[in-house]
Amino acid sequence: EVQLVESGGGMVKPGGSIRLSCAASGFTFTNAWMSWVRQAPGKGLEWVGRIKSNTDGGTADYTAPVKGRFIISRDDSKNTLYLQMNSLEIEDTAVYYCAVLSSGWRWGQGTLVTVSS
Amino acid sequence: DIQMAQSPSTLSASVGDRVTLTCRASQSINSWLAWYQQKPGKAPKLLIYKASNLDSGVPSRFSGSGSGTEFTLTISSLQPDDFATYYCQQYNSFLYTFGQGTKLEIK
Numbered sequence A: 001e002v003q004l005v006e007s008g009g010g011m012v013k014p015g016g017s018i019r020l021s022c023a024a025s026g027f028t029f030t031n032a033w034m035s036w037v038r039q040a041p042g043k044g045l046e047w048v049g050r051i052k053s054n055t056d057g058g059t060a061d062y063t064a065p066v067k068g069r070f071i072i073s074r075d076d077s078k079n080t081l082y083l084q085m086n087s088l089e090i091e092d093t094a095v096y097y098c099a100v101l102s103s104g105w106r107w108g109q110g111t112l113v114t115v116s117s
Numbered sequence B: 001d002i003q004m005a006q007s008p009s010t011l012s013a014s015v016g017d018r019v020t021l022t023c024r025a026s027q028s029i030n031s032w033l034a035w036y037q038q039k040p041g042k043a044p045k046l047l048i049y050k051a052s053n054l055d056s057g058v059p060s061r062f063s064g065s066g067s068g069t070e071f072t073l074t075i076s077s078l079q080p081d082d083f084a085t086y087y088c089q090q091y092n093s094f095l096y097t098f099g100q101g102t103k104l105e106i107k
Helices: none
Strands: A003-007 A010-011 A018-025 A035-041 A045-052 A060-062 A070-074 A081-087 A094-102 A102-109 A111-115 B006-009 B010-013 B020-023 B033-038 B046-051 B060-066 B070-075 B085-090 B102-106
Touching: A003 A094, A003 B010, A010 A035, A018 A035, A018 A094, A018 A111, A035 A081, A045 A070, A045 A081, A060 B070, A081 A094, A102 B033, A102 B046, B006 B085, B020 B046, B020 B085, B020 B102, B033 B060, B046 B060
Parallel strands: A010 A111, B010 B102
Antiparallel strands: A003 A018, A018 A081, A035 A045, A035 A094, A045 A060, A070 A081, A094 A102, A094 A111, B006 B020, B020 B070, B033 B046, B033 B085, B060 B070, B085 B102
């Protein structure tokens, strides 16, 4: 069974940084293209970005609002996905989910990032 | 980016009703569409993948259909647990995108 467990959320000031982690199990992480999705309070869902498997190049793509500020990376030896969030803005306040396509999309339970002064 | 539009935004219905939610894509996404149910404070729950495939453990009163640009989610007989917000999501091409959601309310 696919399991994704996010961690690392918390409160951070505007302009600050935070790193989220997603521990994966129940599937072959090395072969998986992994994604981050977010949901601001009371709002809809937004795909943040995805990273390809290292065998497929290991490159990451991002939605426009986070390009140049967020970095997705992976450690296949630890079955862990990361989201490094820099130059944070109030609008980045959201629950952040990691996700993987395994038949359908499988999501973690999410971790809340609050950007506030 | 592919835009996804859901209708209606809000739907009021009663227990036992048959309801249909619609999702339209701005260009063809073949059958690469998922439907989710979300309740307050919870992660989205996958209901349907690849337009018409019921996810494991999802009640058979849920069904999905469509291909190309027009998709529907049908709940054949609403149950009290079904009142929630429903999202569609395309994964034909990156950037994967979601509809704005349909809130299903008790009439």
